[in-house]
Amino acid sequence: MATPPLFLPLVAMWLLGNMVLFFCYQVVIFLAFRGWSPSLYRSYMASVQTAWVDVIASTFPQTDLVVTGDLPTDPTKPAIILCNHQIDADWWYLWDLARRLDGGGNLKICLKQELKYVPVFGWGLDLLEFLFVKRNIDHDRLHVNQHMARFVREKFPFWMLVFPEGTTIHAEMLDKSNRFAQRTGRPQFSRLLLPRTSGLHTMLAATAAIKPDVYDLTLAYPSYSGEVPTAAMGYSRHTDTGVPSMAAVLCGRGPTRVSIHGSKHAFDDVFGKEEAFLDKAWQTKEKLLDQFIANQAFPTIAQGRVLPSKMSWANIGQLWVSAVVALAVSPLVASMAALWYAGTTASDVLACTWSCVVGSPSKATKSR
Structure with a gap:
């Protein structure tokens, strides 16, 4: 049976649109959770993955x-x-x-x-x-x-x-x-x-x-x-x-x-x-x-x-709503992630500097 002329473009638009939406949601989840809670990160990513495979199944x-x-x-x-x-x-x-x-x-x-x-x-x-x-x-x-x-x-x-x-x-x-x-x-x-x-x-x-x-x-x-x-x-x-x-x-x-x-x-x-x-x-x-x-x-x-x-349009709809909310708060999440990264980097630098300063006298003493 021949494929309707509009079928492939519509499928491509549906899949690509959802793919972009889900990817943006994934980025927000990554910024919000990956660094401090891998278990929460995987839990949310699993919900994205489940809904994404539902989207493919619907197509x-x-x-x-x-x-x-x-x-x-x-x-x-x-x-x-x-x-x-x-x-x-x-x-x-x-x-x-x-x-x-x-x-x-x-x-x-x-x-x-x-x-x-x-x-x-x-x-x-x-x-x-x-x-x-x-x-x-x-x-x-x-x-x-x-x-x-x-x-x-x-x-x-x-x-x-x-x-x-x-x-x-x-x-x-x-x-x-x-x-x-x-x-x-x-x-x-x-x-x-x-x-x-x-x-x-x-x-x-x-x-x-x-x-x-x-x-x-x-x-x-x-x-x-x-x-x-x-x-x-x-x-x-x-x-x-x-x-x-x-x-x-x-x-x-x-x-x-x-x-x-x-x-x-x-x-x-x-x-x-x-x-x-x-x-x-x-x-x-x-x-x-x-x-x-x-x-x-x-x-x-x-x-x-x-x-x-098995397919749940409710799951897909829920994820769309969650993705829209996540995108709305993404600037805040990104800034918090940047602050967290800057803070941890600064603390690492300070710890390294302190270690070098405190450690140098002992090394000098041992060298004598």
Whole structure:
């Protein structure tokens, strides 16, 4: 069905307008709370994130999420979530899944560094504490450790979404992945890329003090037949046209249902055994995709359940009002933040000066 001529501009205006409003609200929250109360900061940011995902859900085509297996259901408990990565729209359907499981404000996604610098959108995700990486473990190790350590230290129940394949699948990357697997004695795949292990190990090591559960999700779209596009095709498909790109979703063309199968694993069953765990999990995942191709559904003992779409216009309206109020008082908040920063800086300078003055006689005495 053709997209109405005015649909895309209206969607763009709706999303961009809300994005700018929410970003301004985020800046006020950052200035008001980040420096002295991380818990309040995350609480308010979670409300922004929850409303933002409601805004996206109000815009994108309605989709039934057919789920089987084990999924995270308790937003008070941290979790690390792994998933295969077919297309650029995967992140949205997994965020929508978290929203329907009451974890829309908990979800943090591991994304490539370039997205951090997209005006407004990337800046907003950065304030929501999404994890941006360069996909170079030598560079990312310290950054991931520091990022996750804040969540652990401040007892935030994160749901951290990671795509171990590192990128979406295409034929050239699949060939490269399988050649590497052959050299290293690891499994080769026809529908998946070989998962990377170093990033997962770093993340688990950083969260070892709280031992979050690990959930392995397998995502599949209607009409999926296992087609692997070439790099030149980008996010388009010749056969598997039901696999949605973000461009298609923004134009109002999305699947009526998405299938997600989950399995839950204890932290100690994964940490320190990442390569063996991921190799086995991805072999199971490829079999699940084979079965999905044959039946257009994941196998399960119990019947798959459909998670109803949940959206609160009241939450969105409440956030708009809060954002307008926040913008009205933003000059006061900014001045208070500036005074606080100036005061703490001045006290640090005075303390350093006093230490130097008081400490010098003792040093002089010792030198004699």
